[in-house]
Amino acid sequence: xxxxxxxxxxxxxxxxxxxxxxxxxxxxxxxxxxxxxxxxxxxxxxxxxxxxxxxxxxxxxxxxxxxxxxxxxxxxxxxxxxxxxxxxxxxxxxxxxxxxxxxxxxxxxxxxxxxxxxxxxxxxxxxxxxxxxxxxxxxxxxxxxxxxxxxxxxxxxxxxxxxxxxxxxxxxxxxxxxxxxxxxxxxxxxxxxxxxxxxxxxxxxxxxxxxxxxxxxxxxxxxxxxxxxxxxxxxxxxx
Numbered sequence: 001x002x003x004x005x006x007x008x009x010x011x012x013x014x015x016x017x018x019x020x021x022x023x024x025x026x027x028x029x030x031x032x033x034x035x036x037x038x039x040x041x042x043x044x045x046x047x048x049x050x051x052x053x054x055x056x057x058x059x060x061x062x063x064x065x066x067x068x069x070x071x072x073x074x075x076x077x078x079x080x081x082x083x084x085x086x087x088x089x090x091x092x093x094x095x096x097x098x099x100x101x102x103x104x105x106x107x108x109x110x111x112x113x114x115x116x117x118x119x120x121x122x123x124x125x126x127x128x129x130x131x132x133x134x135x136x137x138x139x140x141x142x143x144x145x146x147x148x149x150x151x152x153x154x155x156x157x158x159x160x161x162x163x164x165x166x167x168x169x170x171x172x173x174x175x176x177x178x179x180x181x182x183x184x185x186x187x188x189x190x191x192x193x194x195x196x197x198x199x200x201x202x203x204x205x206x207x208x209x210x211x212x213x214x215x216x217x218x219x220x221x222x223x224x225x226x227x228x229x230x231x232x233x234x235x236x237x238x239x
Contacts, residue, residue: 029105030063032060032063033103034063035063035104036102036103036105037063038097039067039108040068040072040089040115040116042111042113054214058105068096070093072089086118089115089118103135108140117142121170136176136178137176138181140181143160149190150187154187173225177227179214182232183212185197187199188206189206197239213232214232218233219232
């Protein structure tokens with residue numbers, strides 16, 4: 001618990017501009033690589049709604065975006081459907097990866113990003129999985145974002161009890177390159193207890209990552225193993 005509070009404190013320092021300098025770095029997220037990009041939507045969303053995310057750069061030619069539809073009810077219609085939702089998302093992602101030749105990127109938002117986290121926990125050390133040179137990931141706005149995700153800090157953490165035993169987060173030793181994106185004050189991936197901005201951001205910031213520019217030098221970028229974490233500041237005047 002002490003470690004968790006210390007990590008949240010660091011996030012708060014970052015929020016108010018007093019964090020130790022975290023260097024901006026060029027981020028490789030497969031733009032222009034010719035990859036097939038499989039898109040997993042968040043709860044109740046359609047994959048095509050996310051094709052414009054990150055300024056549409058992952059989907060721009062020569063890349064090609066395709067949808068990975070699944071039963072994406074998440075936790076909002078009860079735990080029974082939530083279990084089926086996660087299981088279906090993981091199965092559909094596994095099928096897409098197995099059946100898609102060549103270079104590929106799985107990109108997910110919110111629940112879709114949590115499905116990717118689940119795949120990484122299951123397959124990071126799977127010798128039958130595609131090599132990291134062929135497969136990479138982009139995740140956005142997941143409640144499992146470490147250490148500020150709603151799963152760890154939110155007032156209703158019990159909504160995730162149905163999968164708590166499976167663990168959360170990206171394995172620290174994953175060989176796969178993951179670009180993990182969170183908009184500051186998006187209260188699903190950036191919940192700071194006691195700060196009303198997190199609650200507002202759950203609706204005002206979370207649903208749209210279209211204008212997020214991963215090349216913006218204002219982003220806070222940190223690299224932990226093969227995971228590149230990007231904290232994106234809110235729009236000017238928001239707060």
